[in-house]
Amino acid sequence: MSARARPPLLDIDKLIDDPDTRILVCCGSGGVGKTTTAAALALRAANRGRRVVVLTIDPARRLAQSLGLSELSNHPRAVDLVADDGGGELHAMMLDMRRTFDDMVLAHAGRQRAQQILSNPFYQTISSSFSGTQEYMAMEKLGQLVHDDQWDLVVVDTPPSRSALDFLDAPQRLSTVLDGKIIRMLSAPARAGGLGLKRLVGAGFGLFTKAVSTIIGGQLLADASAFVQAFDSMFGGFRERARATYELLRSPGTAFLVIAAPEPDALREASYFVDRLSGDEMPLAGLVVNRTHPVLADLPATRALAAAEDLERAGSAPLASAVLRLHADRVAVADREKRMLSRFTRAHPAVALIGVPALPSDVHDLDGLREIGHRLAGE
Amino acid sequence: MTSPDRWTDELSRARLHVVTGKGGTGKTTVAAALALALASGGRRVLLVEVEGRQGIAQVFDTAPLPYSEERIAAAPGGGEVRALAVDAEAALLEYLSMFYNLGFAGRTLRKMGAIEFATTLAPGLRDVLLTGKVKECVRRTDSGGRHVYDAVVLDAPPTGRVVKFLDVTKAMADLAKVGPIRSQSDGVVRLLHSGDTAVHLVTLLEEMPVRETLDAVTELDAADLRPGAVITNRVRPPRLPARSMTAAAGGRVDASRVRTGLAEAGLELDSDILEGLVEETVEHAIRVQAEQRARADLDAVDLPALELPELTDGADTGALYELAELLGEQGVR
Numbered sequence: 001m002s003a004r005a006r007p008p009l010l011d012i013d014k015l016i017d018d019p020d021t022r023i024l025v026c027c028g029s030g031g032v033g034k035t036t037t038a039a040a041l042a043l044r045a046a047n048r049g050r051r052v053v054v055l056t057i058d059p060a061r062r063l064a065q066s067l068g069l070s071e072l073s074n075h076p077r078a079v080d081l082v083a084d085d086g087g088g089e090l091h092a093m094m095l096d097m098r099r100t101f102d103d104m105v106l107a108h109a110g111r112q113r114a115q116q117i118l119s120n121p122f123y124q125t126i127s128s129s130f131s132g133t134q135e136y137m138a139m140e141k142l143g144q145l146v147h148d149d150q151w152d153l154v155v156v157d158t159p160p161s162r163s164a165l166d167f168l169d170a171p172q173r174l175s176t177v178l179d180g181k182i183i184r185m186l187s188a189p190a191r192a193g194g195l196g197l198k199r200l201v202g203a204g205f206g207l208f209t210k211a212v213s214t215i216i217g218g219q220l221l222a223d224a225s226a227f228v229q230a231f232d233s234m235f236g237g238f239r240e241r242a243r244a245t246y247e248l249l250r251s252p253g254t255a256f257l258v259i260a261a262p263e264p265d266a267l268r269e270a271s272y273f274v275d276r277l278s279g280d281e282m283p284l285a286g287l288v289v290n291r292t293h294p295v296l297a298d299l300p301a302t303r304a305l306a307a308a309e310d311l312e313r314a315g316s317a318p319l320a321s322a323v324l325r326l327h328a329d330r331v332a333v334a335d336r337e338k339r340m341l342s343r344f345t346r347a348h349p350a351v352a353l354i355g356v357p358a359l360p361s362d363v364h365d366l367d368g369l370r371e372i373g374h375r376l377a378g379e
Numbered sequence: 380m381t382s383p384d385r386w387t388d389e390l391s392r393a394r395l396h397v398v399t400g401k402g403g404t405g406k407t408t409v410a411a412a413l414a415l416a417l418a419s420g421g422r423r424v425l426l427v428e429v430e431g432r433q434g435i436a437q438v439f440d441t442a443p444l445p446y447s448e449e450r451i452a453a454a455p456g457g458g459e460v461r462a463l464a465v466d467a468e469a470a471l472l473e474y475l476s477m478f479y480n481l482g483f484a485g486r487t488l489r490k491m492g493a494i495e496f497a498t499t500l501a502p503g504l505r506d507v508l509l510t511g512k513v514k515e516c517v518r519r520t521d522s523g524g525r526h527v528y529d530a531v532v533l534d535a536p537p538t539g540r541v542v543k544f545l546d547v548t549k550a551m552a553d554l555a556k557v558g559p560i561r562s563q564s565d566g567v568v569r570l571l572h573s574g575d576t577a578v579h580l581v582t583l584l585e586e587m588p589v590r591e592t593l594d595a596v597t598e599l600d601a602a603d604l605r606p607g608a609v610i611t612n613r614v615r616p617p618r619l620p621a622r623s624m625t626a627a628a629g630g631r632v633d634a635s636r637v638r639t640g641l642a643e644a645g646l647e648l649d650s651d652i653l654e655g656l657v658e659e660t661v662e663h664a665i666r667v668q669a670e671q672r673a674r675a676d677l678d679a680v681d682l683p684a685l686e687l688p689e690l691t692d693g694a695d696t697g698a699l700y701e702l703a704e705l706l707g708e709q710g711v712r
Contacts, residue, residue, distance in 0.1 A: 030537065031403025060587060261403065268437065297655025299648065307644035318620050319633065320640020323656050326618040326663045332691040360665035362586045 007345045010286035010352035012376045016045040016153065021255055023146060023248070024285075027158045028259035029269035033290040035059045036363055036372060037259050037356075038157040039067060039092070043366065044373035045153050046081060046090035053091040053145055054155040057138055062364035067092040074099045076145070082366075091151070097137040101127040104140060104241075108234040116230045122223040134159045136242070143245040168276065255285035262292055262337035262355075267344050274348050286352035288376065289341060293333045294357055301331035354378060386710030387683050390607055393577040395517050395570065396532045397607075399541040399595065400581030401588040405612045407434035408699070409581045409687065410534040411460075413610075415703035416711040418458035422529040425516055426451070426462045429509045430536060435462045440696050448516075455700070461528075463516070470508040506544050507564050514567045517575070538580065538595040545571055545578070546602050577607030582677065584611060584670035589677055596680050608683040611674075615689045617667045619660070627664035632657045685709045 015021055026038040035056050042054035053076045056064070064070070068079050069092055076091035105123075106114050117123050127133060138159055145154045231238075248254065256277055260270040270287060277284045308324035311317045337355075345353065356375045363369060396413060400406035411426060418424040425448060428435050433443045439451050444464040451462040519527045536544045547567045570576060578599055582592040592609060599606045619627055626632070634657050641648060648656075677684065687705055690698045 029402065031401060263403065265407075265434075265437075266403065295655075296658045297648075297652045299646075299652055299656070303646070307641065307646050310644045311640060314643070317636075317640025317643050319623055320637050320644070322618045322620060322623070323632075323637050323660050324641075324644075327656055327659055329615065329618070329691075330659055330663075333689075336691055360662040361669050 007341075007349065008286075008352040009378070010288065010354040012041070012044070012354060012378070013048070015255060015285055016041060016050070017048060019152065020253060022153060022253035023142070023255070024153065024155045025158065025249065025254065025256045026156065026259050026288075027256060027273060029266050032259050032261045032266050034259045035063060035157045036369070037257070037288055037290060037376070038155050039063060040363075040369045040372035040376060041257075042090055042092070042153075042155040043079075043081075043369045044376065045155070046079075046088035047086050047370070047373070049086050049088045050152045051089045051150070052153045052155060053093070053151045054157070055093055055095060055138070055141055055145060056157045057095050057134065057159045059094060059157070062362075064094060066363070066365045066369065069094050074103065074141075079366075095134070095138055095141055097134045098128050100137040100141055101133065104238070105234070108237045109230070113230055113234075117227065120223055120227045120230065122227040139245045139249075140241065143241060143248060146248060168280070250280070250282055252283065254283055256282055257285050257288050259288045259290060261290050262340050264340065267340055271344060271347060274351055284351065286354065287344070287348075289353065289355045291358040292337055292355040293330060294355070295327075295331050295334045297327060299327060301328040304328045304331070385683060385685060386608060386706075386712070389574070390577055390683060391712055393575055393607065394526070394528075394530055395513065395576040396530060397535045397541070397545065397576065397578040398532060398581060398610075399535045399538050399578060400610075400612075401539070401591045402537050404581045404583050404588050406537070406581040407432075407534050408438050408702070409579075409610055409612055410532050411435065411438045412687070412699050412702035412706055413579070413711065414460045414530075414532040415452060415454050415699060416706040417530045417532065418454035418460050419703065419707055419712070420454075420456040420458060422454070422458045423527070424454070424458070424460050425528045425531045426460055426534065427465055427513055427516065427531060428463075428534040429465050429513075430534075431464070431466060433464060434534060435464065438696070438699065452696075452699075454703070465509050465512045467505040467508045470512045471504075474508065474511070503547075507547055507567070510545065510547055510567045510571065511563050514563075514570050517570060518566075535578075538591045541578070541595060542598040542602050542604065545604055547571065572603055572605075574605070577605055579607040579610055580682075581610045581612055583613055584673040586669065586673060589673045593676065593680060596682070606680075606682055608685050609677055609680065610685045610687065611677065612687050613689040614686045615670075617670075619664055619667070624664050624667060627660055628668045630661055632660050685711070 016024070024038075024041060026034050026041070028034050035058075038054055038056060039059075042052045046052045054067075055076075056067070056069075059067075059069070068077060071094070073093055074096050076093040079090040079092050081088075081090055102118060105117050109117060135158075138156065142154065142156050145151065249256075258270045258273050258277075260266040274284060274287070276282075304324040305328045308321040308328070311321040311324070341353070341355070345351070354376065356372065359368065359371060363372060396410075396417070398406055398410035398413060400409070407428070414424045414426040426435055428444075435451070436443050439462070441451060444451075444462055446464065446466055446469045448461045448463045450459055452460045454460060513531065513533055516528060517526075517531045521527055535541050547564050580592045580595055582588040596606050617624070623632075634653060637656065637660075638648075638653060641653075685706065686709075687702050690701070692698065
């Protein structure tokens with residue numbers, strides 16, 4: 001076999017110590033430990049003297065508790081760091097998407113119009129259960145945190161989407177829905193707004209409208225129509241903010257970390273994400289591979305297994321043979337992980353990478369997060 | 380692996396097997412293996428995915444699936460697995476064209492995003508369309524009145540979303556009270572809440588996946604949906620003798636005893652290698668203990684329990700057959 005491709009090593013401390021790094025976005029597929037990584041990075045940066053806020057999305061309960069978060073809140077809270085920590089500050093918050101949306105409406109629409117929007121049943125559906133809302137609101141909150149200018153560094157976790165890419169696309173999808181064009185055509189296809197489309201698709205359009213209203217019901221369509229009319233005046237501002245946040249993500253102060261686990265699915269998602277980020281000219285800092293199992297003892301698996309078999313045949317030293325077997329298991333796991341990572345590196349040779357060895361048990365306190373921080377930094 | 384409660388006859392009678400699990404537990408791989416196991420012995424099984432991830436194509440290492448039912452694998456004993464990636468937009472168009480002659484207009488509307496829009500307006504509509512298509516596959520019969528598929532396996536959304544996805548009754552509350560979708564969805568509700576459907580939960584022996592599994596069982600019960608089997612994936616063998624486990628997990632491994640034992644097998648190792656082995660042993664023991672706690676929590680739900688081992692070489696297509704065989708040995712048919 002030819003020499004294994006060696007990726008550049010991702011230097012986490014250099015990244016979080018750099019005063020020009022203002023935003024760190026942690027993205028990746030579900031179940032890879034994104035939220036834990038975001039929290040550990042934020043804690044480490046704070047321990048190294050920066051004023052940090054971490055925006056988490058839907059953290060596991062015990063992880064949230066370790067950060068002193070017991071409920072959704074729309075404002076960051078200070079996390080108690082023990083005295084020997086290095087002079088920085090850590091704040092944490094859990095995104096409340098409904099409140100963030102409400103606040104946006106209140107900020108952008110006049111008082112009366114805002115009430116009209118907030119009480120519309122269609123708004124209530126879209127602000128609490130549309131699949132893109134969480135992503136959109138995470139980006140909105142990120143924009144606000146950066147704008148507040150109270151922190152040196154904002155660390156963001158991304159929502160547990162169906163796919164990692166959703167988080168870049170969802171704001172656009174929501175924009176499309178909130179844009180009044182289609183709904184105006186649906187609710188009044190004969191009027192001027194609908195003419196262009198009608199010419200395009202001919203008589204089919206009337207049928208489509210009829211079909212849609214049969215399916216989703218006239219009342220919902222009417223609510224949606226009222227909502228869009230009320231929303232129309234603030235829509236420009238809305239879209240403008242989404243655009244500004246998107247630009248913020250492309251700015252030099254932002255760094256993306258793609259988080260993965262040494263599993264085929266997670267690495268495949270990571271590959272898509274790396275390609276997508278480079279396609280959109282988003283600044284990728286590197287890949288964090290959580291939960292690796294490096295071999296701790298330099299002993300080939302074949303030798304370990306042969307010796308274990310000798311002992312088992314002789315019926316002696318059960319502890320030693322168990323140790324040899326579990327070592328051989330570990331070598332096999334480590335080899336498999338290395339193979340998968342080298343496949344990723346062959347496809348993306350320039351992407352810097354750091355493996356984070358698995359802790360034997362789950363993280364649910366600051367000590368655990370600090371330990372993850374050491375491992376992220378390769379200590 | 381000696382649990383008495385394996386696959387049951389009741390589960391064998393199910394025609395729709397819904398497979399869910401927390402992200403990262405390998406639910407697509409398990410769904411594929413389950414489809415192969417159910418197809419063994421000459422039966423025809425359809426494997427369906429609904430999240431647009433093309434996960435089935437990936438585990439079978441084939442090109443992305445189109446919106447049609449394609450043969451994807453042969454099963455032992457002459458059976459076959461077909462696969463379908465259901466897409467809500469395509470399902471809606473298929474639907475509309477059954478009742479309204481949309482033709483070309485439908486395609487144009489799709490390009491404009493009008494259909495994405497309609498499914499967004501009523502979030503429940505997407506799920507109703509997807510489950511509606513699944514129901515159609517489960518109930519479809521040939522000209523002789525026989526079911527086209529002996530079983531349908533659905534690679535469903537993850538545990539956190541699955542009950543919302545399956546709870547069509549609730550979704551329909553948003554939608555029209557009459558019309559073609561309403562009458563179809565009544566059929567979906569009947570299927571999902573009947574003995575023809577079982578919702579299997581894939582988990583790992585780790586704290587978070589187990590907690591999500593337990594939560595999902597509670598939610599399924601509350602929504603009157605039937606939990607099927609709990610399938611524990613990637614189980615690794617405990618290596619240490621039980622009597623050494625607790626001490627090792629507490630960091631106490633008798634290094635001199637290990638050294639003597641290794642010497643007996645002719646291995647004279649440097650002290651840093653020995654230290655490394657001891658450290659690996661401690662980590663192993665801590666993990667095994669956490670797994671034992673996780674297993675005890677799972678036992679509390681009292682559902683049929685199946686286990687699949689960790690495959691060191693990863694889950695390639697060959698491994699799917701191995702997993703299918705192991706499911707067969709645990710009674711899946």
